[in-house]
Amino acid sequence: MNMNALKEELDGDSGMDVWTEVVALDQIPQLGSRVIATDTMNIAVFRTASDEVFAMKDECPHKKGPLSQGIVHGTSVTCPLHNWKIDLASGEALGPDEGCTNVFSAKVENGTVYIAFR
Amino acid sequence: MKEKLVLIGNGMAGVRALEELFKHNTSSDKGSDLYDITVIGAEPHPNYNRIMLSPVLAGEQTINDIILNTSEWYEENGIELVTGDPAIEISRIQKSVITESGKNIHYDRLLIATGSTPFIIPVPGADKEGVLGFRDIHDVQTMVKASREYKKAVVIGGGLLGLEAANGLMKQGMDVTVVHLLDSLMERQLDKPASALLKASLETRGMKFLMEASTAEIVGDKRVSSVKFADGSEVEADLVVMAVGIRPDIELAQKAGIHCQRGIVVNDTMQTFDPLIYAVGECVQHRNECYGLVAPLFEQARVAANHLAQVGSTRYIGSMTSTKLKVTGIDLFSAGEFNEEEGDEVLQMQDVASGVYKKLVLKDNVIKGAVMFGDTMDGTWYFSLMRDATNIADFRRTILFGQHDLGDAGHGEASAVMSLPDDAEICGCNGVSKGNIVQAISKNGIFTLDEVRAHTKASSSCGSCTGLVESILASTVGEGYDATPSKKAVCACTDCSHDEVIDAIKDHELKTMDAVRQFLEWKTPDGCAACRPALNYYLLARWPEEYQDDAQSRFINERAHGNIQKDGTYSVVPRMFGGLVKPNELRAIADVCDKFEVPEMKVTGGQRIDLFGVKKEDLPAMWKDLTDAGFVSGHAYGKAMRTVKTCAGKTWCRFGTQNSTRLGVKLEELTWGSYMQHKFKLAVSGCPRNCAEATIKDFGVVCVDSGYELHIGGNGGIKVRVTDLLCKVETEEEVLEYCAAFTQKYREEAHYLERTAPWVERVGLTYVKECILDDEAERKALAERFKISQKVAQVDPWKERADGQASHEFTPLKIAG
Numbered sequence: 001m002n003m004n005a006l007k008e009e010l011d012g013d014s015g016m017d018v019w020t021e022v023v024a025l026d027q028i029p030q031l032g033s034r035v036i037a038t039d040t041m042n043i044a045v046f047r048t049a050s051d052e053v054f055a056m057k058d059e060c061p062h063k064k065g066p067l068s069q070g071i072v073h074g075t076s077v078t079c080p081l082h083n084w085k086i087d088l089a090s091g092e093a094l095g096p097d098e099g100c101t102n103v104f105s106a107k108v109e110n111g112t113v114y115i116a117f118r
Numbered sequence: 119m120k121e122k123l124v125l126i127g128n129g130m131a132g133v134r135a136l137e138e139l140f141k142h143n144t145s146s147d148k149g150s151d152l153y154d155i156t157v158i159g160a161e162p163h164p165n166y167n168r169i170m171l172s173p174v175l176a177g178e179q180t181i182n183d184i185i186l187n188t189s190e191w192y193e194e195n196g197i198e199l200v201t202g203d204p205a206i207e208i209s210r211i212q213k214s215v216i217t218e219s220g221k222n223i224h225y226d227r228l229l230i231a232t233g234s235t236p237f238i239i240p241v242p243g244a245d246k247e248g249v250l251g252f253r254d255i256h257d258v259q260t261m262v263k264a265s266r267e268y269k270k271a272v273v274i275g276g277g278l279l280g281l282e283a284a285n286g287l288m289k290q291g292m293d294v295t296v297v298h299l300l301d302s303l304m305e306r307q308l309d310k311p312a313s314a315l316l317k318a319s320l321e322t323r324g325m326k327f328l329m330e331a332s333t334a335e336i337v338g339d340k341r342v343s344s345v346k347f348a349d350g351s352e353v354e355a356d357l358v359v360m361a362v363g364i365r366p367d368i369e370l371a372q373k374a375g376i377h378c379q380r381g382i383v384v385n386d387t388m389q390t391f392d393p394l395i396y397a398v399g400e401c402v403q404h405r406n407e408c409y410g411l412v413a414p415l416f417e418q419a420r421v422a423a424n425h426l427a428q429v430g431s432t433r434y435i436g437s438m439t440s441t442k443l444k445v446t447g448i449d450l451f452s453a454g455e456f457n458e459e460e461g462d463e464v465l466q467m468q469d470v471a472s473g474v475y476k477k478l479v480l481k482d483n484v485i486k487g488a489v490m491f492g493d494t495m496d497g498t499w500y501f502s503l504m505r506d507a508t509n510i511a512d513f514r515r516t517i518l519f520g521q522h523d524l525g526d527a528g529h530g531e532a533s534a535v536m537s538l539p540d541d542a543e544i545c546g547c548n549g550v551s552k553g554n555i556v557q558a559i560s561k562n563g564i565f566t567l568d569e570v571r572a573h574t575k576a577s578s579s580c581g582s583c584t585g586l587v588e589s590i591l592a593s594t595v596g597e598g599y600d601a602t603p604s605k606k607a608v609c610a611c612t613d614c615s616h617d618e619v620i621d622a623i624k625d626h627e628l629k630t631m632d633a634v635r636q637f638l639e640w641k642t643p644d645g646c647a648a649c650r651p652a653l654n655y656y657l658l659a660r661w662p663e664e665y666q667d668d669a670q671s672r673f674i675n676e677r678a679h680g681n682i683q684k685d686g687t688y689s690v691v692p693r694m695f696g697g698l699v700k701p702n703e704l705r706a707i708a709d710v711c712d713k714f715e716v717p718e719m720k721v722t723g724g725q726r727i728d729l730f731g732v733k734k735e736d737l738p739a740m741w742k743d744l745t746d747a748g749f750v751s752g753h754a755y756g757k758a759m760r761t762v763k764t765c766a767g768k769t770w771c772r773f774g775t776q777n778s779t780r781l782g783v784k785l786e787e788l789t790w791g792s793y794m795q796h797k798f799k800l801a802v803s804g805c806p807r808n809c810a811e812a813t814i815k816d817f818g819v820v821c822v823d824s825g826y827e828l829h830i831g832g833n834g835g836i837k838v839r840v841t842d843l844l845c846k847v848e849t850e851e852e853v854l855e856y857c858a859a860f861t862q863k864y865r866e867e868a869h870y871l872e873r874t875a876p877w878v879e880r881v882g883l884t885y886v887k888e889c890i891l892d893d894e895a896e897r898k899a900l901a902e903r904f905k906i907s908q909k910v911a912q913v914d915p916w917k918e919r920a921d922g923q924a925s926h927e928f929t930p931l932k933i934a935g
Contacts, residue, residue: 074642
């Protein structure tokens, strides 16, 4: 597994986020995702067509469908279970649906994806 | 520096054009990033849903319920809103609009949406107090007020609007008489029998009618006291509502020297003869037609907005419209040319006792018009058959019984939708009642099926209640129903229909998704969850040897090659050709289940074994064991060829003819691995007892002593549909060839997510027969193309992944925290 949780650094802005290296960017398909299993939950990391990355709890606010398995388009993902559309940046359901999933800050540096845990 | 756009007319068509314009923004800002916008409205209200005035008058809704855009909406979008101050002049030289209060507002582009005005019959006394039209909130307020003080109302005009007004006034407690010049009500929408049924039904509710009555004078001092007719008779009246018709409001445009006839004349991009000035809505005359219904207006708004946003790809080419009466409890539908002319044929069904009347007018087996009363459930179906000019020859014997008759599980006898109580469950998947839907429609100002789906979830799962939902939508918004735009776009990312996409890919040799999106001017850079799988499939089907399948454009099931279950685990179904299985194969399956602790095994309806509850990360290892034992993927998860079901067969069954089981295996060997628009099932039965249920499959074979009957377009799911007999052939080789040809025809031409049953109904059995039976060269070419496509397709996806392909898909990352 190409993964370790060794590298941690403090985020300059908030001073609170702890950035954790999770995966090389090229290990996530464009318009696709990877799942990160932590002790407490699964986190989905998404990569858009323009190589932006987003991370959120891998659980649709509707019926807990695994969002990581959905189709990514623009900066949203469509849940595979009942087609709710979730905004990757805010975790909020789009359209008339209402609900929100926890999001985590994510960034790419030198081809590596980092996620901030608080 | 943004240009200045001025909209005259703060109504549904104009404001819809602005909303469409905002959709073209390249930034996520509110409002338009191209124009500074001013809206000039004569009424003191924000934009409201004029269609819903009837329910407001009837006391079923309030004015607040029908506001479409609140004052905050205008503010948020940076629109300067001028209300209660009508525009009185357009100066084309100065490019400005002058209002009553003297405002002089400059424009770079002008959009005129002044709508229409009610026609007031010029009889003596028409200007008396208590005489009014039925057009805006003010009229409704005046009527409601009058109903509190007065008793007797006369409505002049027995058309749609007049009857809705009369119904509303009656609900407000007034004694209402409808006066109509002709001998039948709603003569523009109904034929005589339907009109008579309507009249009888309204009479039982207490409405009175004076037919063939020509109004001569409104009598009274200051206020109206009676209406006098040409024959000298008279009716008492404290309130007179004139609903005899509307006229496009062209006064402003005419004064400004813009070319007008009945309406303001516009071209296909909704421009007037002054190209800086656009016009949409009821004030417009397009290709000699004026429209008073909301669906066409919205199409016009979309086209005008595209042009204003400098995305000039769409044209307005006119609309086909249908009508519903918004009187609670009365089911009535009409569309097209419902009065037959010479050379037309009429199909008619009448059941006076139960108040049901249906009539279809046909020409050359294509529907020209429809009238329905009492049971309008199938109105939208007939309307789409009419719009698509479907040849109905193959089912004209049963067409009057409705689509329902073709089988529609789970909705019992619900056909007269408007008579259902509010708590009747419409969508059985999502538990949505009729009341929920009606409320969502009025509260959110909804006009389309897609919007109902988004807001209520009704009809958004299996879709079997779509007809009911459309019916409720149509009855609730009446003539405003936008069921059938002149074409249906693939999704919100494009204005193109499925057929346009399929044709463009073929005719312009588009071979990548980007090329398709660029050529057809997609509005989104990488599409959405609806269009991406469709494009991916169309490209794959058209260019099997060249197109590189895009995993990220496939639904998860086809990416993970298993069926995602509600808990996020997957199910695994190994293929068993023809349903045959050997002991060592069963042993291998049992071993796999032990090894991977499969919580549940089940024998499927397709004669194979489903292994439930498999963790995604276990899939490749499990597939390795299964492929080692000789299995390939069953594609039980895909829009693909699923199974070939067989019966016991001639080897054992005393009734069997032909070697049906062997044929089943051969057919499965021919077709496995093929991706389709939707799932695709086959069956072979060894005799007409048809134990393999071949007549509800996409392609079914029934063996008979003299050969093989080939059946197509069956469905056993949401809507049970029995197959159509394609033909009878004599040899196995022919079965295989016809099967390949039919399959390929479907693969090349049906819309994504359209199964063979609705496809055959849409294009007509005659068309399929022409291609497969009458044209031998075409049949052989189709079969050949299928074989080419299969060369690429018949690579087992399980084996590839067991060997390590796409491992990122199945490998979760792990971190502590």
